[in-house]
Amino acid sequence: MEQNQRVPCLNIEIAEHFCSDCDIRSNVDSEIRDTYARSNFYYSLILCCLKRKTISSYLRYTFHILLIVCLITSAFGCGPGRSFGFSHRRNLNYRPKPLVQKEHVPNIPEQTLGASGVSEGAIKRDSPNFKKLIWVESDYIVFKDEEGTGADRFMSRRCKDKLDILAISVINQWPTTRLRVIESWDEDGEYLHGKNSLHYEGRAVDITTDDRDTSKYGMLARLAVEAGFDWVYYENRDYIHCSVKSDSFHTPHDSGCFTKDSIVLTSNGSTKAMSDLIIGDRVLSVNDRGEPIFSEIILFMDRNLEQTEQFIQLTTENGAVLTVTPAHLVMIWNPEKMLTSYVFADQITRNDQVFVHDFTKALRPQRVIKLETVMREGVVAPLTRAGTIVVNSVAASCYAIVNSQKLAHWSLAPMRLWSSILSYMHPSNQSKETVKEEKRKKRLDLEGYESGVHWYAKALYTIKDYVLPITWRH
Known part of the structure; x- marks a missing residue:
C-alpha cells in the first residue's frame, strides 16, 4: 500500500494525519468514493478507526444500545399476549378512575412537603398579603357565597389557575354541568376549619357540581387531581376538598442533589x-x-x-x-x-x-x-x-x-x-x-x-x- 494513497479521512479537521499503526496518510480532500485500496486496507482502517474513538463516543454508543433495548421492550409490550414492557394501548384507552369517599391524592397528609405544604399563616382583609389574592370571575364556575361578602371568590394565583382548568374539564365531562365552589378563602375569626387550615390563605376550595349530583363527586375528585391540585380529598358525600402549594413555592430541581x-x-x-x-x-x-x-x-x-x-x-x-x-x-x-x-x-x-x-x-x-x-x-x-x-x-x-x-x-x-x-x-x-x-x-x-x-x-x-x-x- 502506498503511503500517500487517498483514503477516507479519520478526522476531517486534521489537514495531515499520519497513522503509524496502519501506515496511512490522509487529508481533508479524502472521500469514501476516492478509495481504491486492496481488501487488507479496510482491515487496517477499521483497526485505526477503533483506536481513534474517544471515550465520549463509546459512552454514547452504549447509551444508544440501551435506548434501542428500551424501545424494543416497549414495542413488545404493545403486542398480543403477556407483555414485558409498558403497553401504550392502556394510555389510548385510559379512563379516569373516580375517587372513593375518604380517599385523598397523594396518599400523604395535606400539609406535607409532597402535597400542599405547610401553612404560612392566615390572611385577613387588612393583611399586607391580602392584595396577593385573586378575585375570580368565570362563566363556568358558580360561587355559593353564603357569607354575602364575595369571600369565596378570593384565592391564591395557583389555586385560581387550577380551578379554571378544572372548570373546563367539568364542562367537557358533563356538558350541561358547571363547577360549584362552596368555600374558598375564609375570613372568619373563629377558625371553624382548624387554625392551620389552608382556607385562611386562599389555598383551598371545597367544590361540588352545580346540579349537586353526588354520583358525580368521585369523578369530580379525579378531574381535580388531573387539573393539577396538589392535594385532593373526597372528604364526604357533600363536597370535595382541594388545596394547592403556596404561590411562593419554588419549582424543585429536576434531578436529585x-x-x-x-x-x-x-x-x-x-x-x-x-x-x-x-x-x-x-x-x-x-x-x-x-x-x-x-x-x-x-x-x-x-x-x-x-x-x-x-x-x-x-x-x-x-x-x-x-x-x-x-x-x-x-x-x-x-x-x-x-x-x-x-x-x-x-x-x-x-x-x-x-x-x-x-x-x-x-x-x-x-x-x-x-x-x-x-x-x-x-x-x-x-x-x-x-x-x-x-x-x-x-x-x-x-x-x-x-x-x-x-x-x-x-x-x-x-x-x-x-x-x-x-x-x-x-x-x-x-x-x-x-x-x-x-x-x-x-x-x-x-x-x-x-x-x-x-x-x-x-x-x-x-x-x-x-x-x-x-x-x-x-
Whole structure:
C-alpha cells in the first residue's frame, strides 16, 4: 500500500494525519468514493478507526444500545399476549378512575412537603398579603357565597389557575354541568376549619357540581387531581376538598442533589464536603443487605456549586440533618412491615424512620422530628458504584425522579461497566506519589468540569416520560 494513497479521512479537521499503526496518510480532500485500496486496507482502517474513538463516543454508543433495548421492550409490550414492557394501548384507552369517599391524592397528609405544604399563616382583609389574592370571575364556575361578602371568590394565583382548568374539564365531562365552589378563602375569626387550615390563605376550595349530583363527586375528585391540585380529598358525600402549594413555592430541581456543604465519610476515616469530592473517592454507602460499606464515586450526575435551589431538610431525634432536593430517594424503615424502602424526600413525614450511621458504626433507624424547606446555594449529585451514599450520617440513594431504587440502579449499569473497563485498563498498582499526582489531576479536571446534569443522566430523564408510567415518576 502506498503511503500517500487517498483514503477516507479519520478526522476531517486534521489537514495531515499520519497513522503509524496502519501506515496511512490522509487529508481533508479524502472521500469514501476516492478509495481504491486492496481488501487488507479496510482491515487496517477499521483497526485505526477503533483506536481513534474517544471515550465520549463509546459512552454514547452504549447509551444508544440501551435506548434501542428500551424501545424494543416497549414495542413488545404493545403486542398480543403477556407483555414485558409498558403497553401504550392502556394510555389510548385510559379512563379516569373516580375517587372513593375518604380517599385523598397523594396518599400523604395535606400539609406535607409532597402535597400542599405547610401553612404560612392566615390572611385577613387588612393583611399586607391580602392584595396577593385573586378575585375570580368565570362563566363556568358558580360561587355559593353564603357569607354575602364575595369571600369565596378570593384565592391564591395557583389555586385560581387550577380551578379554571378544572372548570373546563367539568364542562367537557358533563356538558350541561358547571363547577360549584362552596368555600374558598375564609375570613372568619373563629377558625371553624382548624387554625392551620389552608382556607385562611386562599389555598383551598371545597367544590361540588352545580346540579349537586353526588354520583358525580368521585369523578369530580379525579378531574381535580388531573387539573393539577396538589392535594385532593373526597372528604364526604357533600363536597370535595382541594388545596394547592403556596404561590411562593419554588419549582424543585429536576434531578436529585445534595447541598455542596453536606459531609460524607471517606475510606481513610476523614470527612469531606460534597464540593471537595472527586471521581475515585471511596465514601460510606449501603449495600443490598443494608450494611455500611465504602463505595467508589464513578461520576457526578449533577454538579453546580453556584446554582441556588430549594431543598428538603429533615432532622432526626438524635440531631442528624439531611438536606436534599425533593425528588431524591431516601432510605426509610417500616417497623410494622419490617421492611426497608426508598421514598422521595418530599413524601417523608414526621415520625417516619430514616437510617443513621451512629457512633457504633452501624446503621440504625431514627425518627424524623422536623421537616422544612430551605434555599441553599450549590448542588452536587455523586454516583457511587453501590448506588447509595451516607450523607451527614443519613443513608440515601444516589438516584432521584424514579421511585424505584432497583430500576434506577439498573439504568446506570452502562456507566458502572465503563468505569470497570477503565479501572481494568489503568490498574492501581502505582506508587503513592503517582496516586497523589493522579488525584491532583482529577481535582484540576473537576475544577474545569462543565456544570450541570451529566449527559447520560439528562438522556435518562428525557426518555423516562416515554418508557415509564406516571406512577413511577416524581
